Amino acid sequence: MIQELKDNYGHLFEKELINEIAQVGTFKEVPAGYTMMAIGDYIRGVPLLISGAIKVMREDKEGDELLLYYLESGETCSMTMNCCMGHTKSEIKAVAEQDTKLIMVPVQKMEEWTAKYKSWRDFVFQSYHNRLNEVLHILDSVAFEKMDQRLVNYLKEKVRINDSNTIQNTHQEIAYDLHSSRVVISRLLKKLEQMGAIELHRNHIKIIDLE
């Protein structure tokens, strides 16, 4: 575990902090598709990602979903901290986008380290900073852009996160992420195909050129 911590967090944390994390943290491996947190869950710990990616979503009362952002290696979940601080339940849902390795740190340590280590403090602030910006960008997207542009952004981000030009999703799954309907997404995807930007196949989409 120490080695993985050094590889992914060595440039962020001082040696003593790395050691403390190694002592109290527990290593976890979760498969793609695994639901790591649901709305209303109580928070047990703060995750530090080693590899893979986690998809973070918002949900309304009717169970409608909206993709917020992805967490990648070297990142943590501000929302989790958010909940710990407020001693409230989770307001988001988190699902492994890929097979993911991470270290869970008990929440009590958070405050202790915040006082003790400048590097931890900076990390937590930076994390809040990043998350706030990402939520703002999603808000921009939902408020100011039309569905065709949102779909293109979505596909680009998928390509980046999974580092592959093939997107392994059904139209229905994409519709859930964008909080739209399958028919609308199929329609817009078909338009993109006719423009030569993508190729449609059953259960996967090949990205040619989203310019």
Add this chain to the structure above:
Amino acid sequence: MIQELKDNYGHLFEKELINEIAQVGTFKEVPAGYTMMAIGDYIRGVPLLISGAIKVMREDKEGDELLLYYLESGETCSMTMNCCMGHTKSEIKAVAEQDTKLIMVPVQKMEEWTAKYKSWRDFVFQSYHNRLNEVLHILDSVAFEKMDQRLVNYLKEKVRINDSNTIQNTHQEIAYDLHSSRVVISRLLKKLEQMGAIELHRNHIKIIDLE
């Protein structure tokens, strides 16, 4: 200034911190409607609100706006901190909703106090926590609700912030805040009037009962 700090922040900060703030902070008074920050501005300091309220907005490239939330007394602007940390320009616009009194603290002090005072640390985290939640609620609203419901939410919030059942705005101004068009807002307001929820007048709206 000390007295105002004690009144509004005495329950949050220890005496030494209050004294430090009083030493380095500058007291400001801004009239309703004053633009305190525009997109792209560099940040000079962190504001601590004493009285009044500040409207925080997002803007896209075309200059279209969207109301994010209001800052009230005892609150600060995480976005500002956000920008200080990243040494980036402002991503939001801030306009005084009412005549507002506040204290500006130079950004350099922020990091110093974060190490020195637990109460300041807690305040900053709490502030991030609140802002993140507010942005999430706006996102919920934009993503999951229709314009009629968003309008009702908007009117309710206006009543709360200004502590008055009369809203001093034109339909056009409301349309800007909700990123809609004047005609749509007039249409929906008229519907609310016919339902007996509000009374429409030139330049102001009287709220009767939004249930």
Add this chain to the structure above:
DNA sequence: CATTGTATGTAACCTTTGTTACACCATAAC
């Protein structure tokens, strides 16, 4: 009182998005 500028009301129309319905096709299960 006449003029001007701004706020509001309303109709007609268009675009985007969502809904329903159904056909067709690929794959896996039998």
Add this chain to the structure above:
DNA sequence: GTTATGGTGTAACAAAGGTTACATACAATG
């Protein structure tokens, strides 16, 4: 093979919201 299941394509329609256009009303000013 046949059947069942789930994914995709498409048409027809509905609803929400945005746009254009214009009438009207109010208030401030000269």
